[in-house]
Amino acid sequence: MSISATDFNFVRDLALTKAAIVLEPGKEYLVESRLTPIARQIGVQDASALVQRLRRGGEAQLQAQVVDALTTNETSWFRDRHPFDALGKFMIPELVEARRATRTISIWSAACSSGQEPYSIAMTLLDVPALAGWNIRITATDLSAEMLARAREGHFSQLEINRGLPATHLVRHFERAGTGWRVNEQLRRMVTFEPHNLLNAPPLGGPFDIVFIRNVLIYFSPATKSEVLAKVRRALRPDGFVVLGGAETSLGIDDQLVRTEIARSSVYRLKR
Amino acid sequence: MHALVVDDSRAMRSILTRILGEAGFDTVSQAGDGQEALDLLAASSGLPDIALVDWNMPVMDGLTFVSECRSNPEYRRMTLMMVTTESEQGQIVRALAAGAHEYVIKPFTADAIVDKLEILGITATQV
Numbered sequence: 569m570s571i572s573a574t575d576f577n578f579v580r581d582l583a584l585t586k587a588a589i590v591l592e593p594g595k596e597y598l599v600e601s602r603l604t605p606i607a608r609q610i611g612v613q614d615a616s617a618l619v620q621r622l623r624r625g626g627e628a629q630l631q632a633q634v635v636d637a638l639t640t641n642e643t644s645w646f647r648d649r650h651p652f653d654a655l656g657k658f659m660i661p662e663l664v665e666a667r668r669a670t671r672t673i674s675i676w677s678a679a680c681s682s683g684q685e686p687y688s689i690a691m692t693l694l695d696v697p698a699l700a701g702w703n704i705r706i707t708a709t710d711l712s713a714e715m716l717a718r719a720r721e722g723h724f725s726q727l728e729i730n731r732g733l734p735a736t737h738l739v740r741h742f743e744r745a746g747t748g749w750r751v752n753e754q755l756r757r758m759v760t761f762e763p764h765n766l767l768n769a770p771p772l773g774g775p776f777d778i779v780f781i782r783n784v785l786i787y788f789s790p791a792t793k794s795e796v797l798a799k800v801r802r803a804l805r806p807d808g809f810v811v812l813g814g815a816e817t818s819l820g821i822d823d824q825l826v827r828t829e830i831a832r833s834s835v836y837r838l839k840r
Numbered sequence: 841m842h843a844l845v846v847d848d849s850r851a852m853r854s855i856l857t858r859i860l861g862e863a864g865f866d867t868v869s870q871a872g873d874g875q876e877a878l879d880l881l882a883a884s885s886g887l888p889d890i891a892l893v894d895w896n897m898p899v900m901d902g903l904t905f906v907s908e909c910r911s912n913p914e915y916r917r918m919t920l921m922m923v924t925t926e927s928e929q930g931q932i933v934r935a936l937a938a939g940a941h942e943y944v945i946k947p948f949t950a951d952a953i954v955d956k957l958e959i960l961g962i963t964a965t966q967v
């Protein structure tokens with residue numbers, strides 16, 4: 569049975585108010601397929617019954633679980649490659665000069681999903697000899713408690729490992745764990761995972777020299793995109809960098825962030 | 841673009857051949873073991889851009905094939921990628937030390953192969 573229009577609208581409002589996620593009409597199938605496993609888990613008949621239960625209110629945890637299920641967590645190692653080339657070859661060398669006095673670099677990986685992005689950032693930094701002895705802080709955040717738990721655990725299946733992780737990095741930074749792999753202590757210690765909603769004030773650990781906020785703005789309305797980018801800007805050091813996803817831009821959304829062409833990636837800096 | 845698939849399983853050879861075809865390779869040659877692959881290379885004029893190599897095969901295994909290729913200067917430009925069920929860290933290290941450029945553990949998805957080709961900077965007509 570497909571969920572009714574009223575049920576869909578209820579879920580759509582929930583996604584919009586809790587996570588700023590825009591579910592277009594026609595995504596009923598998505599809502600249903602994401603809600604059905606939760607319905608089963610709590611022992612109600614189907615997605616509609618689950619929505620009934622949410623309607624009655626007072627179930628914050630169930631509500632969070634549903635919002636969680638509506639997010640798309642697709643990610644991979646060194647996703648799109650170019651941003652990580654830009655990081656290692658351009659952004660970091662510039663910061664190594666600019667931060668000589670403090671020898672500290674703070675990076676925020678916003679909407680980090682299961683952790684591939686912040687760990688890819690960490691691996692990239694470990695390949696820069698000039699950073700030896702520096703104080704590196706990578707703060708990785710996501711709305712989804714489930715994703716954060718997985719990211720913190722640092723355990724990845726063979727299928728996940730195969731998605732874009734170079735074999736040299738695998739043998740250097742991971743250890744075999746059961747049928748999968750686990751990030752090693754060195755990498756794990758470089759990243760701090762925190763729950764965070766992009767609609768709220770930026771997380772602790774700022775101001776940041778670099779913010780990766782990739783493949784999440786696409787789910788938001790134009791107004792929310794502006795709001796989120798304005799918050800990101802305020803958490804950024806004046807000479808910092810913002811990295812967006814390949815299909816994302818600040819154009820027409822935030823005129824204070826201007827694109828700089830670096831290694832074919834979407835890197836933005838504050839307008840001067 | 842030309843690829844060589846070295847695997848003793850006919851099913852695996854055809855899966856990889858299909859993935860490579862979809863990734864834009866015009867020619868995909870196949871061999872059932874390392875020796876057959878070496879014979880094929882010796883007999884053909886052009887060198888494949890990449891070889892996808894299984895580890896456990898009769899006659900000559902993949903690790904030996906990789907070492908043989910690395911000891912022949914004529915084959916230096918050919919990229920070597922292991923595609924195997926061997927999944928111990930030590931084995932991956934051995935394969936890389938022998939001269940393999942990349943390593944994919946079975947089972948894999950088509951995306952995984954395409955991702956690795958991208959890492960290696962091997963992009964065929966697509967993209």
Ligand SMILES: C[S@@+](CC[C@H](N)C(=O)[O-])C[C@H]1O[C@@H](n2cnc3c(N)ncnc32)[C@H](O)[C@@H]1O
Binds near residue numbers: 589643682783
């Ligand atoms: C497609 S993943 C992107 C992962 C990674 N940044 C990448 O580019 O591969 C999108 C992530 O955004 C998170 N997300 C969605 N809405 C959010 C919000 N309002 N605040 C924080 N994170 C959110 C989801 O939980 C999901 O993990």
